[in-house]
Amino acid sequence: MEIAVVDYKGGNVQSVLFALERLGAVPTLTCDPEVLNKADKVLFPGEGEAASAMAALREAGLDQVLPSLRQPFLGICLGMQLLGQHSEENDTTLLGLLPFHVRRFVPDAQHKVPHMGWNNLQALQSPLFAGLTEQDHVYFVHSYYAPVGEYTIAQAAHPAPFSAAVQHANFYGVQFHTEKSGAVGTRILSNFLEL
Template identity: 75%
Template sequence: MEIAVIDYKGGNVQSVLFALDRLGVRATLTADPEAIRRADKILFPGEGEAASAMQELRAQGLDQLLPTLTQPFLGICLGMQLLGQHSEENNADLLGILPFDVVRFPTTPGFKVPHMGWNTLQQLRSPLFAGLREEDYVYFVHSYYAPVGEYTIAEAAYPISFSAAVQHKNFYAVQFHTEKSGPVGNRILENFLKM
């Protein structure tokens, strides 16, 4: 099985490669369109800021390629947000694959932004979460989120409910860091690789 991890200078992809390695899976870090098209599975991790990430995706022509992919695709953290329509973060237009706009967490007494740390998943609605329980914890680091909608396959709350994971056709994505979420994150990666 060929697994491509998309390289668009979008944060620390090495931790994703290490997580796959721990599972005994070899992946290729690439921005090459042919290698991406040929891969059996795609991982799209990201950390950082939406407008800069989109600028890099456009520079490499990946903004045109990614929406056309038909193999199983998993976005992680910023990689999830980039699948939406628009982000409040620096007023960025995104890839337009899923019908949500990314918004900043509201100022709420007792809740710091960014939302950083361990939080539970709720309302699990996908084979991506096979074998997991709603009280299982995953690791988040984000200031912006996708609201809950028809595309939501898992939720979390901080303090409002938001999309912890989304899906549209072959595109799956999680707001949390699978590669930093211990056994739960490993299980999600394993479930994705079995799709």
């Protein structure tokens, strides 16, 4: 199986590569459209800020390539957010693959921003979560979120519910870091490779 990891000079790529290698995969880090198109699975990890990430994608021509992919595609953290229409983070136009608008968390006395740490998943609705329960926890680090909508396949709360995972057609996204979520994250990555 050929697995491509999108290289747009964003952060967090190495830990995703290591997580895939622990599953026995041999991923290719690439921004080459031909390699991305030929891959059986594509992963799109992201850390950082939406406007800079979108600028890097546009510079590499990936803003045109990624939406055209037809194989299973998994966006992780910022990689999930970039699948949406627009982000409040620096008023950024995103890839437009899913109909959500990314919003900033509003802090209160009990809920700080960023939302950082372990949180459980709720309302699981996808083979991506096969073998998991709503008692399972994953690791989040984010200040922005996608609201719950028809595209939501898992939720978490901080304090109100938000999309912990999304899907439209072959495009999946998880707001949390699979590669930092221990056995649960490993199971999700393994389930993705089996889609």
